[in-house]
Amino acid sequence: MVVDDEDRVKELLKRYSKFKPSKYNFLFIKHNEHFLFNTLSRCFIRILDKSSVLELINKKVINRKILLENKEISLNLLKGGFIVPSEYNEIEIIKYLNTLSRYQSDFLNLTIAMTLNCNFACSYCYENQTVENNGECIKKRVMEGLFRYLEGISKTIKGLNIVWYGGEPLLCMRKIEVMSERIMNICQNKGWTYKASMITNGYLLSEDVSRKLNILGINHIQVTLDGPEAIHDKRRPLKSGKGTFEVIIRNLNILLNSTKEISVGIRINVDRDNIESIEDLLNFLSSNFDKRRVKVYFGPTLHVNPDIPCSPYYFSEKDFGKQFTRLINIFRKYGYYKNYTITPVFNRCLSIGENAYAIDPDGNLYKCWIDIGNTEHSVGRIKGNGKVEIYWDKYLRWLNYDPISVCKECVFLPLCAGGCYWFGLNGNQPRCSSIKFSLVDSLFLSTKNQKGGDNGSLT
Numbered sequence: 292m293v294v295d296d297e298d299r300v301k302e303l304l305k306r307y308s309k310f311k312p313s314k315y316n317f318l319f320i321k322h323n324e325h326f327l328f329n330t331l332s333r334c335f336i337r338i339l340d341k342s343s344v345l346e347l348i349n350k351k352v353i354n355r356k357i358l359l360e361n362k363e364i365s366l367n368l369l370k371g372g373f374i375v376p377s378e379y380n381e382i383e384i385i386k387y388l389n390t391l392s393r394y395q396s397d398f399l400n401l402t403i404a405m406t407l408n409c410n411f412a413c414s415y416c417y418e419n420q421t422v423e424n425n426g427e428c429i430k431k432r433v434m435e436g437l438f439r440y441l442e443g444i445s446k447t448i449k450g451l452n453i454v455w456y457g458g459e460p461l462l463c464m465r466k467i468e469v470m471s472e473r474i475m476n477i478c479q480n481k482g483w484t485y486k487a488s489m490i491t492n493g494y495l496l497s498e499d500v501s502r503k504l505n506i507l508g509i510n511h512i513q514v515t516l517d518g519p520e521a522i523h524d525k526r527r528p529l530k531s532g533k534g535t536f537e538v539i540i541r542n543l544n545i546l547l548n549s550t551k552e553i554s555v556g557i558r559i560n561v562d563r564d565n566i567e568s569i570e571d572l573l574n575f576l577s578s579n580f581d582k583r584r585v586k587v588y589f590g591p592t593l594h595v596n597p598d599i600p601c602s603p604y605y606f607s608e609k610d611f612g613k614q615f616t617r618l619i620n621i622f623r624k625y626g627y628y629k630n631y632t633i634t635p636v637f638n639r640c641l642s643i644g645e646n647a648y649a650i651d652p653d654g655n656l657y658k659c660w661i662d663i664g665n666t667e668h669s670v671g672r673i674k675g676n677g678k679v680e681i682y683w684d685k686y687l688r689w690l691n692y693d694p695i696s697v698c699k700e701c702v703f704l705p706l707c708a709g710g711c712y713w714f715g716l717n718g719n720q721p722r723c724s725s726i727k728f729s730l731v732d733s734l735f736l737s738t739k740n741q742k743g744g745d746n747g748s749l750t
């Protein structure tokens with residue numbers, strides 16, 4: 292809670308007689324100076340009058356009288372959300388925002404795995420390891436079932452977001468065409484907005500395919516590059532072992548030249564195996580692609596199957612957190628992440644919300660894309676007649692998952708929202724976001740960049 296208006300702060304002082312320090316104060320020392328950040332209000336201050344401020348924020352209960360005795364400091368602490376009225380229950384604010392985001396989506400979000408088959412043999416692919424794959428494209432009965440389901444939706448939604456996914460979705464291009472045309476038609480008849488994007492390895496993005504994707508309303512493509520050519524080719528070869536970097540780069544150029552509307556996201560999976568080569572890749576990408584249309588970003592290489600031992604190359608969340616600001620700085624050197632700021636996160640993803648499903652080629656439904664193809668984790672099934680059968684016990688595990696209660700004691704909760712819910716549901720502990728391990732350094736990166744933001748000094 293940031294109280295912007297000075298009069299409002301004064302009003303708080305009039306109305307309440309008892310106050311307390313916020314649950315979300317994060318105090319730290321850097322270069323012998325004390326800093327205070329509130330993860331809920333995102334106010335960040337350097338503390339000059341250390342003894343008065345620390346005394347106040349270390350009290351369990353702060354009487355109004357004490358605040359009035361230290362008026363200037365108190366007003367600033369109240370303003371920044373570092374001190375709140377005792378009656379305030381900050382966790383309820385977070386709970387409310389989390390609930391709102393779960394049930395307030397006007398869009399139906401579908402991730403459609405067109406096939407579980409892939410032309411690549413990536414060294415770290417979890418689908419290779421976990422999924423039984425018959426290599427087929429999505430079944431006709433599933434396509435028909437989906438069309439009928441969409442036609443039959445009576446509740447008010449404003450639109451449909453589709454992510455074409457796989458395996459490699461472009462192995463099923465013909466079916467993507469058929470499905471897109473029909474779904475766009477349904478959206479038009481219902482007055483829904485239609486948005487579509489695709490996650491592809493980029494190998495089959497020919498000029499013809501690119502033009503078709505454009506016509507089919509796909510406005511964003513995500514591909515993965517894991518390093519400069521030699522590194523990428525070692526990690527993401529074709530099944531035959533042949534490299535793929537050169538073809539992907541050529542295809543991206545074709546796509547960008549042959550369409551005007553499609554934007555591109557290049558994801559770099561980072562682990563110990565490729566981290567030292569990221570800079571070479573960024574050097575290449577920044578001089579070859581227009582940053583207005585091609586965004587480049589990174590994430591940790593994911594280890595999702597607890598039954599398979601984690602590769603020594605993968606970073607733990609903690610170790611990845613330690614690399615986080617170093618990576619941001621490297622990206623910035625090449626013109627990416629220029630506007631990096633620390634943002635509030637009240638819901639990590641759509642998986643625990645109402646209007647989001649992933650569908651596999653057999654019509655099984657999941658709440659998270661990680662589970663696609665793992666039918667034990669399926670939460671339902673779409674039938675050929677358009678009816679959806681929900682496996683309520685499994686479905687409700689997701690819908691009723693309460694990350695806010697699980698993480699209620701954590702000071703990082705407003706920036707993390709309880710980690711990845713798949714891990715929370717399938718492992719023993721939530722998987723903490725890297726901001727937990729990189730907050731201090733991230734704050735300084737963020738503030739350099741935050742004009743007229745929440746920062747200031749507190750005397």
Ligand code: SF4
Nearest residue numbers: 640642659711712713
């Ligand atoms: S549950 Fe985890 S892996 Fe699944 S979509 Fe959410 S954040 Fe991603």
Ligand code: SF4
Nearest residue numbers: 698701707709710723
């Ligand atoms: S997942 Fe970890 S960092 Fe995130 S809120 Fe929960 S305990 Fe905190």
